Amino acid sequence: MARPIKEGLDYCSLDTDIFSDRKIRRLLKTFGAKGFTIYIVVLCEVYRDKGYYMEWDGELAFDISDNIPGVSEQLVKEVINFCIECGLFDKSVFSSKNTLTSHGIQKRYKKAKEGGRVVIVPEIWVMDQITTVIPDKPTVNQSISTQSKVKESKVNKSKGEEITAPAIPEEISDPLKTEIPKTDTPPAENPSPPVARAPSSTIPTMEEALREAKRLGGTEEMGTKFWNKYEGLGWKNGITHIANWKPFLNNFIANFYENERKNGEKRKNSQPTGAIIQGDKDYIPL
Known part of the structure; x- marks a missing residue:
């Protein structure tokens, strides 16, 4: 087998x-x-x-x-x-x-x-x-061109009978012999499909995103990260174009602060409870 x-x-x-x-x-x-x-x-x-x-x-x-x-x-x-x-x-x-x-x-x-x-x-x-x-x-009854030279092979069934397998053309009987044609020019790379973008009337500029981020209580860093993220996505949420980007910015800022709060708690919980003597830098558990 x-x-x-x-x-x-x-x-x-x-x-x-x-x-x-x-x-x-x-x-x-x-x-x-x-x-x-x-x-x-x-x-x-x-x-x-x-x-x-x-x-x-x-x-x-x-x-x-x-x-x-x-x-x-x-x-x-x-x-x-x-x-x-x-x-x-x-x-x-x-x-x-x-x-x-x-x-x-x-x-x-x-x-x-x-x-x-x-x-x-x-x-x-x-x-x-x-x-x-x-x-x-592959299908069992695969059609083979009658113009090809064929070899007929026999396959033993489990009960001792013999059945004739579909004929295989000589030129493809050994796929390892197939050679890749050599050319001086390498095949062209398949160009990447352009990112489908939302209508330009619904896309904010970087400056608009920064101003709105500050108005909502965020920072320039948040506004920049928000704009870069959705600019890369073509201002789409999944496969749907974003018609109003401001609620997305509001959620982005809220999630940003929430992640900072969780990370701060993790850092606080990871610090040991005790006292450090500044002179010898000895740690004394409380």
Whole structure:
């Protein structure tokens, strides 16, 4: 019995110039280190399981947040939406198949599988060139061209009978012999889809966001972070354009203060209770 084809990878590569990618810089500027960590965790899951794609459902956001301390399920969803909008994941494939993949992911997967067998799903394969194609769910009565030279193989059934398997053309009988045509010009990168933006009449300027933040009792830092976040998202809440941004700023400021309060309590609770003698710096528990 043939061994099943291993789809996932045991390790994946990380480009050394990843922080030169404008999409990654936007992700870091909008969500900080937590957003980048979420993206890397999702990439690892993609490469580990199917190799170059992951079917997204509501439960995965919880699974990912559960693996990263201090990250909520809602934040995971926001980061995934941002990655789709800015092109880190292919928007058309996600819209039609609810699946996370990208040209870059498939390129690295194909390179990692060089010399091996690549199992692909044609509906979500976005690379320009496909070399070895092994259908994900082949049909038994697959039609074969009568002009091809064929070999007929026999498969023994469990009861001792013999049945004739579908004929396989000689030129594709060994997919490992398929060679990638060599060209001097590398294939063009698949351009990232533009981020769909809300109507310009509903988008505030940076100065307007800063003024409103101060009016609501916030700071310039809060106003700047708010504007950068929603500018990166195209001024959309999920897939809906934001018609009135001021309530979102009010919630952003409230959440900002709430997170500061919680972080302050954590720091206070982590400090030991006792006294320190300034001379010898000795700690005396109370």
